[in-house]
Amino acid sequence: MELIQSQKIVSQFFPKGKVIQIKESDKGLINQTFIVWVENNFTLKKYILQSVNTAIFQNYKLTLENIIEVKKAITESSFSYSFPTPIDNRYINISSQVWRLIPFVEQSICFEKIRDKKLAFEASVCLGSFYYVLHNFNTGKLHETLPDFHNANKRYNQLEDAITSAEEERKINAFHLIENIKKEKEVLIKFDILNKVLPKRVCHFDTKISNFLFDKETNKAKALIDLDTLMPGTILSDIGDMIRTYSNPLGEESSDLDNIKADKEIVNLIIRGFLKSSEEILNQNEKLNLIFAGKSITLMQSVRFLTDYLNNDVYYKTTYKDQNWVRAQNQWYLYCSLKEI
Helix, strand or coil, X not given: CCHHHHHHHXXXXXXXXXXXXXXXXXXXXXXXXXEEEEEECCEEEEEEEEECCCCCCCCHHHHHHHHHHHHHHHHCCCCCCECCCCHHHCCEEEXXXXXXXXXXXXXXXXXXXXXXXXXXXXXXXXXXXHHHHCCCCCHHHCCCCCXXXXXXXXXXXXXXXXXXXXXXXXXXXXXXXXXXXXXXXXXXXXXXXXXXXXXXXXECCCCCHHHEXXXXXXXXXXXXXXXXXXXXXXXXXXXXXXXXXXXXXXXXXXXXXXXXXXXXXXXXXXXXXXXXXXXXXXXXXXXXXXXXHHHHHHHHHHHHHHHHHHCCCCCCCCCCCCHHHHHHHHHHHHHHHHHCC
């Protein structure tokens, strides 16, 4: 992006603001992101300029409404972390692209992987604090912008449909994993049952480590970011995805299947950190199912990767043949490891 184009966008938010510098960010896979330096009223500040991926976030207007509602509650609470939201609570449309400007969190760093196990604890404390300050929030105010995002029955039915229509070669290749997943169907059934009876809370729905910012000096959690998936849900989704993505040291892309093993210490740090800041607002059923959340979300992700593999890779981006097959097995091995915790 050139300065002229960024200036046109930034001027919609700061009529007298002047873009001094712009740099594209390599963080994030969905929205196109830039860091811009803006001089306004003799003060130079950095901002995040993002083009919203409207193909993925088709309900982006409702997404913004969710962000605004949660922001109101956060602002009136004791939440001690940054919660950067769009400037002026609005998006703008220029040349068929939807843009937003977000405050830059100074002295922060973003991690793509768990380089230090303490990061898992810090992030989970932050998430627990988020749940704590919003425990009285009326989730009826929020839109379900990604319907059935964590509907296990729907994901399983999609797998069955994919099995029926899959090419014979892929179906034969995946036979044993398909049979193994079928034997674990009760886990997915239990997930849906719990999702119906556990308290509805404000959920982030994308709690990977890169959606938490950390202090450059102390590595303490500093901010919760990327709020496009804010929706009503249960703790199973957020804690489950934390356990799934943090506990696998090799990552979900690894083909070294024999060495895919959940790090028990990281799992315990996630649960300990989350409970440290949210335990008093959780009910007993929630507390008892924190580890189950990790198991069930991991199994569901294996189902989703396997489904895409059988559908000839139409959903998840791939860079080589059978990548979704590797991912599906990876998550299955992680699930089996989590079962032993």
